[in-house]
Amino acid sequence: MRRRRSTHETxxxxxxxxxxxxxxxxxxxALRQPDKVxxxxxxxxxxxxxxxxxxxxxxxxSLSSSRSNVVALIVPSLRNSLFANTxxxxxDVLHAAGHHLMIADSGYSLxxxxxxxxxxxxxxxxxxxxxxxxxxxxxxxLMKRAGVPVVEIGTLTPDAFDINISYSNHxxxxxxxxHLARLGYRRIGxxxxxxxxxxxxxxxxAGYLSALGELGLxxxxxxxxxxxxxxxxxxxxxxxxxxxxxxxxxxxxxxxxLAIGAVLECQRxxxxxxxxxxxxxxxxxxxxxYMRPAVTSVRIPRSEIGRRSAEILLERVGGRAxxxxxxxxxxxxxxxxxx
Amino acid sequence: MRRRRSTHETxxxxxxxxxxxxxxxxxxxALRQPDKVxxxxxxxxxxxxxxxxxxxxxxxxSLSSSRSNVVALIVPSLRNSLFANTxxxxxDVLHAAGHHLMIADSGYSLxxxxxxxxxxxxxxxxxxxxxxxxxxxxxxxLMKRAGVPVVEIGTLTPDAFDINISYSNHxxxxxxxxHLARLGYRRIGxxxxxxxxxxxxxxxxAGYLSALGELGLxxxxxxxxxxxxxxxxxxxxxxxxxxxxxxxxxxxxxxxxLAIGAVLECQRxxxxxxxxxxxxxxxxxxxxxYMRPAVTSVRIPRSEIGRRSAEILLERVGGRAxxxxxxxxxxxxxxxxxx
DNA sequence: CCGAGCTGTGGTAACGCTACCAGACCTTTC
DNA sequence: GAAAGGTCTGGTAGCGTTACCACAGCTCGG
Numbered sequence: 001m002r003r004r005r006s007t008h009e010t011x012x013x014x015x016x017x018x019x020x021x022x023x024x025x026x027x028x029x030a031l032r033q034p035d036k037v038x039x040x041x042x043x044x045x046x047x048x049x050x051x052x053x054x055x056x057x058x059x060x061x062s063l064s065s066s067r068s069n070v071v072a073l074i075v076p077s078l079r080n081s082l083f084a085n086t087x088x089x090x091x092d093v094l095h096a097a098g099h100h101l102m103i104a105d106s107g108y109s110l111x112x113x114x115x116x117x118x119x120x121x122x123x124x125x126x127x128x129x130x131x132x133x134x135x136x137x138x139x140x141x142l143m144k145r146a147g148v149p150v151v152e153i154g155t156l157t158p159d160a161f162d163i164n165i166s167y168s169n170h171x172x173x174x175x176x177x178x179h180l181a182r183l184g185y186r187r188i189g190x191x192x193x194x195x196x197x198x199x200x201x202x203x204x205x206a207g208y209l210s211a212l213g214e215l216g217l218x219x220x221x222x223x224x225x226x227x228x229x230x231x232x233x234x235x236x237x238x239x240x241x242x243x244x245x246x247x248x249x250x251x252x253x254x255x256x257x258l259a260i261g262a263v264l265e266c267q268r269x270x271x272x273x274x275x276x277x278x279x280x281x282x283x284x285x286x287x288x289x290y291m292r293p294a295v296t297s298v299r300i301p302r303s304e305i306g307r308r309s310a311e312i313l314l315e316r317v318g319g320r321a322x323x324x325x326x327x328x329x330x331x332x333x334x335x336x337x338x339x
Numbered sequence: 340m341r342r343r344r345s346t347h348e349t350x351x352x353x354x355x356x357x358x359x360x361x362x363x364x365x366x367x368x369a370l371r372q373p374d375k376v377x378x379x380x381x382x383x384x385x386x387x388x389x390x391x392x393x394x395x396x397x398x399x400x401s402l403s404s405s406r407s408n409v410v411a412l413i414v415p416s417l418r419n420s421l422f423a424n425t426x427x428x429x430x431d432v433l434h435a436a437g438h439h440l441m442i443a444d445s446g447y448s449l450x451x452x453x454x455x456x457x458x459x460x461x462x463x464x465x466x467x468x469x470x471x472x473x474x475x476x477x478x479x480x481l482m483k484r485a486g487v488p489v490v491e492i493g494t495l496t497p498d499a500f501d502i503n504i505s506y507s508n509h510x511x512x513x514x515x516x517x518h519l520a521r522l523g524y525r526r527i528g529x530x531x532x533x534x535x536x537x538x539x540x541x542x543x544x545a546g547y548l549s550a551l552g553e554l555g556l557x558x559x560x561x562x563x564x565x566x567x568x569x570x571x572x573x574x575x576x577x578x579x580x581x582x583x584x585x586x587x588x589x590x591x592x593x594x595x596x597l598a599i600g601a602v603l604e605c606q607r608x609x610x611x612x613x614x615x616x617x618x619x620x621x622x623x624x625x626x627x628x629y630m631r632p633a634v635t636s637v638r639i640p641r642s643e644i645g646r647r648s649a650e651i652l653l654e655r656v657g658g659r660a661x662x663x664x665x666x667x668x669x670x671x672x673x674x675x676x677x678x
Numbered sequence: 679c680c681g682a683g684c685t686g687t688g689g690t691a692a693c694g695c696t697a698c699c700a701g702a703c704c705t706t707t708c
Numbered sequence: 709g710a711a712a713g714g715t716c717t718g719g720t721a722g723c724g725t726t727a728c729c730a731c732a733g734c735t736c737g738g
Contacts (some may be wrong), residue, residue, distance in 0.1 A: 012724060023688045028726065038686065053484055058461045059402045060724035063693050067726095068398070070462070077426040081420035088417040092350070100462060102409070102441045105430060122397045123409070123439060145392055156664060175385070231629045257626070264629045287626070290570045290603045351694060362718045365694060377716065399694035402723050406696095 007107050011054045020048035031056065062124065069099045072120035072311060073129045076108045076198070080229070080256070082283055082302060083131070086153065089306025090129060099126075100166025106132065110197045114139040117284070121146045127313040134199045149316040151309045156328055157201050160304040163316075165309045165327040169200045172298045172331040173207030173254055174214075176280055179296075179333050181215050185250035185278055188212075189223040190239040191234075194257040201226075204254040204282070223248065238269075238277070250278035250339065259295055260287060268285070278339040293337035301329045323330065350393045351546075359387035370395065381503060393654040400425045401463065408438045410652060411459035412468040415447045415537070419568070419595070420640060421622055422470070425492065428645025429468060436653050438465075445471065449536050453478040466652045472496040472503070480490045488655040489584040490648045495667055496537050502655070504648045508539045511637045512546030512593055513553075515619055518635075518672050520554050524589035524617055526581040527551075528562040532594040540565075543593040543621070562587065566597070573600025577616070579606075589617035589678065598634055602677065615678040632676030640668045 017024040022045070030037045030045035037045075049052075062068045071094055075083045087302060091101050096158045104123060106113035120128060128143065131154040135143075143150050143161060149161040155169040180188050190208045191200045205224070212219050222244035226231040234253060241248055253259040259281030266273045273279055273293050281288055284299035310328060316322065356363040361384070362484050369376045369384035378385075384446055387393075414422045425504035440562045441464060453475045459467060460481060467482065470493040472584050474482075482489050482500060489501040492510040496577055527545045531540045544563070551558050561583035566572040573592060580587055592598035598620030605612045612632050620627055623638035647666060655661065 010724085013726095014724080024724090025688060025726080026686085029687085032726090035623060053480075055457065055481070055485070057463060057724055059398055059463045061726070062397075063398045063402050063695085064724075064726040066693070078430055079423050081423055084418050084420055084423060085444075088444070091417055091442070092672045093625055094441070100441055100443065100619055102439055103426075103430070104434070104439065105427070106691080108514075109695090118394065124396060124409065141392075142394070146394070146626055147446070173615065231625050235629070254685080259628060261629060262629060267631050286570050287599060290574070290600060348696085352696095353694080363694090364696080364719080368717085371696090380716080396694055399723090400696070403694075403696040404727085405723070491712080647723060 001025060008034050010057070011052055013054070013056070015052055016045065016048045016054045020044050024305070065069060068124050068126040070102050070125045071099055071122065071127045071310070072102045072104070072117075072123070072125040073115045074106055074113060075131045076106055076122070078103065078105045081292075082285070084258070085222075085302035086306035086309075089303040091306075091308045093307050093310035093314070097310075099314070100141055108194070108197055109135050110134060110139075115294070117142055121148070121228070126317050127151070129153060129309055129313070132197075132199060133160065134197070135161070149313055149322075151313055153305050155203050156326065157199070160324065160326060163312055163325045165305055165312065165325075165329065167300055167305075167329050167331045168207075169203035170207040172282070172300070173204035173252070174211040174321055175207075175331070175333055176252055176254075176298050177208050177211035179335070180278065180280060180339060181211070181217075182251050183278070183339055185339075186217065187220075187223065187245060187247045188217075189225070189237075189243070189245075189248055189250050189251040191225045191227055191237045191251060191253045191255070191258055193229055201255060208252065208254070220245070228254035229258065230259050231261035231264070234258035234263075235265035235268075236261075236264045238265045241289055242277070248277065250274070250280065252280045252282075254282045256283070257285065257339075259297070260291070263291055263293070263295060273338050280339050284334055289336070291338075296336045296339040297334050299332040299334050301331075304329055349396070350391055350392070351522070352395070352661035354391055355384065355393045358391055358622070359383050372633070380469070384504045394526060407463050407465040409441050409462065409464045410438055410466045410649070411441045411443070411456075411462070411464040413443050413445055413452060413455045413459070414470045415445055417442065417444045421595070421624070424641035425645035425648075428642040428647075429649045430654070432646050432649035436649075438653070447533075447536055449473060449475050449478070453481075456481055460487070465656050466490070466653070468492060468648055471538060472534075473497065474500070488652055488661075490652055492644050492648055494542050495665065496538070499665060500662065502648075502651055502664045504644055504651065504664075504668065506639055506644075506668050506670045507546075508542035509549070511621070511639070512591070513550040514546075514670070514672055515591055515621070515637050516547045516550030517553070517621060518674070519589050519591060519617065519678060520550070520556075522617070522678055524678075525556070526559075526562065526584060526586045527556075528564065528576075528584075528587055528590040529591060530564045530566055530576045530592045530597055532568055533565055540594060547591065559584070568595035568597065570596050570600035570603070573597035573602075574604035574607075576599075577601045577604045580611050581616070587616065589613070589619065590676040591619045591621075593621045595622070596624065598636070598677075599630070601631055602632070602634060612677050618665040619678050623673055628675070630677075635675045636671050636673050637665075637678040640670070643668055 013024045016027045030042050034042050104116040117139050128150045130152050133152045152164050153166050156166050195201045281295050281297040285299040288295035348561040352363045355366045369381050373381050443455040456478050457644045467489045469491050491503050492505050495505050534540045620634050623636040627634040
């Protein structure tokens with residue numbers, strides 16, 4: 001039977017074979033395992049390939065070999081530039097190994113994450129990288145059944161599904177809170193992103209509370225705020241927290257670019273930072289170092305997380321050991337002028 | 340012949356068919372064209388699917404139907420958050436249509452872009468989105484032969500390959516330069532990202548020069564700088580340009596976050612902005628609006644570019660008209676305190 | 679100088695799905 | 709009441725590649 005849906009006639013491996021006067025099998029080998037064919041053959045095939053402009057069909061290859069060279073990455077949002085470093089790290093390593101990256105976002109929703117996981121598994125990706133560590137039951141079951149390696153990178157968790165490469169959001173937030181206390185601040189506010197479906201935010205708040213407990217300070221709801229990301233939110237947080245408790249002496253912004261907005265808001269109000277209010281941030285984005293005052297922050301090895309994830313995945317896909325792995329890449333408190 | 344490479348036995352459409360007591364063809368139809376089967380059949384198949392946990396294999400589907408639901412996107416860098424909005428825009432629209440996104444970066448190199456294009460075409464993506472408008476000869480030939488729709492989104496160009504959805508970098512840079520002149524500035528510096536392999540930077544400089552010509556101002560090499568992106572570069576630019584020409588009264592930063600660094604550097608030096616030096620930026624990132632002084636900028640419809648690209652691609656993939664298309668989504672000068 | 683052990687090549691049968699056609703069954707029409 | 713048409717289902721033959729085996733030709737040791 002003949003069927004032709006496209007007007008473009010594709011060049012198949014069969015065509016290369018005919019042109020070179022060999023079998024398709026030999027062409028396939030010459031391209032994928034050059035050391036398995038004679039030198040002369042390799043050259044002959046290469047010439048035929050470029051003569052007729054052959055581009056191997058990886059769809060067919062994947063189907064036949066049951067091996068894919070595509071890794072799926074699912075992040076809460078593509079807009080967030082924090083993930084950008086991780087994405088670049090993953091991409092760099094994958095690219096060097098001849099693999100590719102398929103990206104989807106879950107929009108900070110577990111239901112959407114489940115849908116994305118299902119979609120990616122339908123594409124038969126060879127591995128999954130997830131930013132979340134919480135998943136719906138069906139998502140977990142899907143992944144289990146698919147049997148592909150899964151890396152979770154958003155935070156360290158004791159209940160990792162398979163491979164877990166990250167840092168502890170809990171410990172990082174706790175460390176920063178303790179750091180602020182050590183500097184003498186006592187009324188420390190906390191601003192997080194929305195907690196719903198977001199294990200990182202939840203962990204960070206837990207870390208903050210744990211630090212307060214250790215310090216013998218009572219948590220105060222008036223000092224804790226949950227706001228969507230964005231610079232505007234940072235400004236808003238300053239207003240609301242300061243009004244809620246006039247003795248407020250520091251705010252720890254545990255997410256996104258909130259702290260930037262806060263510093264700018266203080267400038268606008270003429271409040272000296274840290275004289276009137278100390279400000280600390282999470283995720284050491286470039287600009288914090290350049291601001292005036294330069295902003296204290298927790299530095300997360302975003303890029304390294306991406307690179308290591310890809311490396312470990314590639315090992316797994318390559319058929320190496322299949323034991324669960326946890327890698328703690330740590331964090332670092334960067335003390336600057338704002339605290 | 341039996342072959343089993345994975346230890347995970349996959350569930351095939353055949354299994355669903357057996358379980359539901361129908362033919363594989365009917366299962367296939369029930370899943371993809373529910374209106375082509377009876378209501379009772381649809382339900383029966385759905386039950387079988389969830390009973391045995393069937394996840395369609397899109398690899399096999401694509402091979403069989405010669406149709407892919409994956410779109411490739413190639414950007415210069417994944418790190419740059421400017422692209423993030425575009426990526427999100429594309430992703431949103433594709434997702435709603437059941438398509439997926441494969442992403443690669445060219446590292447600002449035409450050679451790498453060519454390699455990425457080849458790799459994506461091997462994956463038999465159904466369409467290509469490129470940020471560049473310049474390509475190697477082989478890249479162009481590859482795309483021509485592949486016959487898939489291609490959208491270029493980096494800038495408007497008269498030599499678009501196929502579909503071109505963007506804004507004019509030339510006109511935007513020219514407009515901002517004229518705007519600065521209209522405000523009274525006469526010694527206007529220009530800072531761009533490296534010009535090599537970067538058509539956007541080249542266009543922006545051309546636009547700047549064109550504006551100077553129209554104004555009867557002579558271009559001065561001491562006023563033009565080419566720097567890598569980053570906040571640090573912005574600070575460096577202030578130092579170098581001011582030293583090169585003490586009469587410098589404005590700088591147009593035609594790329595990235597350079598302007599932010601410049602404003603912060605002026606704060607550090609105690610230079611009033613715009614009193615001592617006016618500063619204008621390209622790409623209206625959130626923070627510019629919140630800075631003190633708020634920074635004048637060119638606003639580019641990044642997200643809209645992504646959305647429209649995806650929409651037009653989907654139309655094409657769906658089999659609609661195949662005429663080259665150009666869409667100018669324009670830009671906007673946002674005047675603020677810094678100029 | 680013959681069989682064992684390489685190396686290099688080719689033939690065949692999948693991989694899991696869908697396009698296409700055929701045909702069973704039911705409704706409509708004159 | 710039979711032909712014409714519609715709706716629904718199934719069988720067959722690929723899609724373009726690769727895994728597996730077979731085997732030809734050659735080298736080498738006893």
